[in-house]
Amino acid sequence: MDLLVVPSSPTLPVRKAPYVCTEHWDGGKYLDYAARKGRMSTVSPSLRGFVTAGATQTDAEYLEPIHPTPQAQQQSFFQTWFFFGLLAEFLGLNEADDGTRQIDEELAKEEIESLYQDFVVVDEDGRRFISGGKLLEPGMGSHLMDRFKQTRQGVAHRAKYLHDCLQFTCAMLHTGIHTDFDRDVLYSIAALGELFCTSFVTAANFGLLPNGLPHFSLPWSQNYLKPRGELEKHMLENGWCKSEIEKLRWVYQGLGTQHFLSRMRKEEPHGDHTGCSADGCVAFQLDETYRPRHATAGCACAFIGAEHVNTVQTILKTTKGYPVLRFDTVIDPGSVDGLRAELTVEEYSDEVPYVAISHVWADGMGNPKENSLPQCQIAKVASLVAELGKTVGTAVDASAPAYRFWLDTLLCPVERVGNAISLARIKDVYRNAKHVLVLDASIMRHRFESLSAAEALLRIFATSAWMRRLWTLQEGALAQTLFFQFADKAVTAQQALEQLFQQGRNDLRYMRIWIDVFTEATNLRGWFHPPFNHPSPKSHEMLISLQRSLHFRTVSVPADEPICIATLLSFSQQDQEDIIAETKRSGHAGMARVWEAVARFFFDGRLPAAMLFSADATLDIPGWRWAPRSLLGANAGAAEGVMDLNTRMMRFHLAHAGIPTGSSETAQPELLTATASDQGNSSATTPASASSDRRTTPRQFGIPTPLGLRVQMPGLILRASPLLPHLPLQPWEGTFNRPSEDYLFVREPATQQWLRLMDLHRARRGLMGELDDKQDDDDKNRRQGGASRAGSTPLPPPPPPLTESVCSGRCAILYDPDAERAGIRYCLMVQLEPGQESAAGAGMMRVRRDRMVLVDVASAGYALLAETLRGLALEVAAHEATRRLLEVGEGSGDGEEREKAVEGVRRVMKELMGRKCASDAAFARAVRDCIGFNLEQFMWAQIPVRFSHDVTAEVCEETQVWIVD
Ligand SMILES: [Zn+2]
Ligand SMILES: [Zn+2]
Structure with a gap:
């Protein structure tokens, strides 16, 4: 279907939606088509409110679930109504809900007939297919906008009516189809609906629409990536991780985005995901067998770095700063090629810029045993840093000092005391860095210039291991500027987003992807870089954001989680140091200190009582045995977690302060606000996230006491x-x-x-119907391969x-x-x-x-x-x-x-x-x-x-x- 875009080298051939109509659209009222055709028995009673008052047959018995319409008949009926009828509606060719017409009836009839030339293509074998290409032609957007504004009923009424049409169509697609309904027919309709939605969202973002219109965000992608469906199977065969697919379902709501991702190639699967489940990923966990790798296979160069440990320790223990690294190539007549790499440790000074490296240890640049790495790896990092300096730093000022760099593997002592000091200063390390450079093997494999902006961004945000690890969250969030290293160059997400946005202005299919990626990027960067769509600090919504950000991430050392949370929530230096000290005793103790600080910091010594109703593992610390042990769903999911993202967010819910949702429409207004304001658009509505904790009732809060949480x-x-x-x-x-x-x-x-x-735990399966299968599958998976694997x-x-x-x-x-x-x-x-x-x-x-x-x-x-x-x-x-x-x-x-x-x-x-x-x-x-x-x-x-x-x-x-x- 040409209304959905694919990556440059898709893993599946592009599919066409067959033309299956047996009659042409009649140009009548859109929502009453079933009534006109005597087919109200196919419309669920819950949707009949959309049908115009006075339409016939509105009390017809709903027979579709018992006597489903034959598949072919239903497909052709749906295509006439929801593809051609919807097109006609948005082109202003149908009778309006009040019986008036926007353009002359005869002309409307002619234009409707021409839809069957413009939107149907015939291949060499004479088969007919649906095509949306006409909608993407230049001028089509302004034509649609003109027709929209031509309404006699007022723009607000018209927008509301069009929203009704889309909402009804979307609901019918989810309720009125059978399991064997042709997916190509189905998703060609959904793609059309989504395109219209995106056009409204975009117009609103550009200030082209009055305020107060409904928000055009509908779940067109629902069931597209069905658990255990054909598409999921295809993706698993292509090296995707089950929990990664689960993340797509939650995070990338656009049908266009999910379609694009489902066809993206994962050359060389990143990590081994055979032991993963929908709720948990174990691929990036480090175990005893982990060893640092050389930059190129077969290299056997020496490890360096350990000789500087004393200097590193001295800087950490005698100053309030931290060390950085300088890399030089010096002439050495004694060596094979006459050159020698030299590494120097210096104390950080704000006059000498440095680049902090953010990487995934599973890629091979970590070393849990000592502060050293193969010389080739260090040389590679140093050259990437120098390259970055050339393109963005010294290009501006040739006399500026060369960039130093900071790499945890060499500069975070493995020894306990130095390690604790280093962790306490890690926030400064990433905040003070001139740039943060992300080195992720799955991104570095691709040349940026060979990818579309959409694919580059999705490779960063949707499929990189970097986005699945906990430590990298704060590293990316704290950065002043965040660069992602590709095979040919390093780019910021902003650069790529700007490219995608420009592309989306001309082609709305890309705008839908932009919306999804922009949300993800804003969620990441928003922690420390307002204006953002994160709620005002000190509200329970901050905890909900935290849950959303952490849910799909994993960490090898569970005790690291409290440390990262303390940074993200901007606890005081003293609190952060206390939490680090506690985690050295146990991860549970550290997490108890986190909850204690959350209570003090956010809620005047209280905590949301809903935290009691947490089905996941709790802490094993007297007084805190009721409190959640972890927010890392993908970590917990690999062990015993049973809560999906939405349920996990609900535990920080305060009943009278707005209901959080992760999955559907309500996530979007928040986004729109950020989108609009980000473009300096004055039509932005006021942030929806204003907290209203004042109206909470006493039972919504509990008070942590040494004996436990006191609730009423x-x-x-x-x-x-x-x-x-x-x-x-x-x-x-x-x-x-x-x-x-x-x-x-x-x-x-x-x-x-x-x-x-x-x-x-027992009831969950029965309640969630479909999940039953998924769960069984996961269980089997875990029993077969998972149990013996690390993590x-x-x-x-x-x-x-x-x-x-x-x-x-x-x-x-x-x-x-x-x-x-x-x-x-x-x-x-x-x-x-x-x-x-x-x-x-x-x-x-x-x-x-x-x-x-x-x-x-x-x-x-x-x-x-x-x-x-x-x-x-x-x-x-x-x-x-x-x-x-x-x-x-x-x-x-x-x-x-x-x-x-x-x-x-x-x-x-x-x-x-x-x-x-x-x-x-x-x-x-x-x-x-x-x-x-x-x-x-x-x-x-x-x-x-x-x-x-x-x-x-x-x-x-x-x-x-x-x-x-
Ligand atoms: Zn995995
Ligand atoms: Zn080497």
Whole structure:
């Protein structure tokens, strides 16, 4: 499809969308086409609000999911409506929503007919295809703009209506198609929709539209990079990492961008990604086998640098500065080529400019054992630095001193004390550098001049290892000017962005890519270079930005994370030094200090209470056992993380201060603001990110105390009680295999409602449908290759049964009423500290974190299931067989006797269940709906699994105070 661009050497042939229409567009009201054609049964009721009042058939039954339209018919219907109809709409050729027309009807008819010449091409075999090329011709943009402004209804009304048309089209593409719908037809429509959206976004950025119009940002790329789809398979075969593809889904929202990336060649895969999963990447982790490499294969030159360690240490320990390196080639008659490389360590002075190197250790320029590197590597770095100096530095002033350089491998002592001092000054190192030069093997492989600006930028931001590592984030963010080294030259992202922007002015397909890359670049640089689209400091949105920036990055030494966060959040020098000192004790201790500083720095000593509801690993430090251990999703994902980016951002959410989203439209207004202001455009709206923490309620914050986080929020105390007074909680031990339950039934006595309680880790698969497959695949992947690889850990064991936690007699759950989503509450299950058992309703309860659970109110079907199962359980409990089992259980333990008693109980359960299923039609239906078909012979086990005892929930008021650890 020619509305989507590809890189210079795409990995897939360019595909054409077949022309499949069986009739021409009629020029009527766009949104009413299905009504005119008697096909409202294909439009989901949720979308019928778009259809003009008075249209026919708006109450037609929605039959598409049950009786799907034959594929060919649906494709041709969609192409007529959503390709040619949409084109006609934007060219002002359709009847407007008020029944008026913008241009004469006859002329409109003629122009519509001409669309079928202009947008359909015929190949040599006579096959017809869709082409969007006409839209990209010069003058087309202003023609569309003229037609847009010709409206009789006012520009604002017209823009809103066009937005409705696009929104409706986008939603129909996602709801109204079948799995085998032709992807080329589908994405030719989506590409057209996206192009129109981009034209509005661009016009707004240039100040060509009035303020207050809807934002034209719609998810045209949804499902394009479907997990386990053909395209993902193709990319994996081309050396992509699963987590990299996952990053594309989140970060690059444009269909055009995803299309371009999916076809970008990854010559020589960067790192080995066979052990990676969608949630985690292990390719750049360093392990014991890591060795520095020579600049060229086969080179065996000597290592140098270690001889300067003492000078480095002296500078660090006796001054407030840091060392830099000078590289000279001196004449040495004794050597083979008569020359010798000489390295000198100098103390930094602000009169002598230097270049700080930012690199990925996995590329081979690191050395964890000593401060040395092969001479050839150092010579190469030195020559790149000199080259940079020639092009941007001394070219201006020939008398300026040659650039020195800073390279962590040589100048960060491996020895502990020097290392700590060096880490504390690393912010200055990158901030004071004249330039920061990025050396990443995957970027350096390409000549900048041979790439399009789009490809160069995507190779930097979307596919480089440099963007996947933690340390490089602050190195890139702190830089005054940031250069990326390509094979032929070093360029800044700004240079390439400017090129792409100019290209995008003439060809909007590139503008969509520009929007995505610009956002990514701004997110990176915005930390220290306002104006930016980062929120004002000291708001919870800063934490959300931090989460977004860190999620797809990894680090080899987990204890480095707190140090990097301290830099990014601009903690005081003292805090930074404290955190470095703590991390030398343990990474957990360092992270606890980070949260403590975040509380002090951002929230007057408080923290968002939503942080409690974090499903990922927590710290192992008393008082902080509730707090997130890491923000690095790709690191955690390789081990045990289960949260996607959005869920991770939600934990820093304050309910009344705007809902954060990472994936969809709401990410965009923020972008627009930055885009517009960046071009000095006066039409920029006020930043959307103004924090409104003032309106927060007390329960939104917790106060960190030495005993844990003190919060005020409602909760439930769970109490397990035997079915009959004389029975134990588990009267039927041995009659069934205790699984780790998918859910437990809990009764709320006050309301008599049945609740379902689910373990979040277990429930996540069931809830996310599609993710199920993806997860299984990942699991398999990890089990096969991942487990033995460096940095990858085996899958965590399944969670212990919920029953164990509930039967402790000290179990409670806390929840945030504001965080309820789709009727499901995300709750924290806790255990009351000893001595607090009877304190329900007391002023304050000390509790220990157990796990995350989900709670929902049982549907009618599940409630009937619960009621009936409990009735049956009571019958079994009162039965002679149960008494017999308990008797032998307590007795001498004669194996045969016990087996007989167990079998006796099973028999009773089977009989009762069999009779119930056969006689109670409503129950049988509930079983079918809630559990599945043909399960009669296993259903008996539901009795002991769900109702070995009762669990009731006692409500704690909103004013309940908890101290969670
Ligand atoms: Zn990977
Ligand atoms: Zn060498």
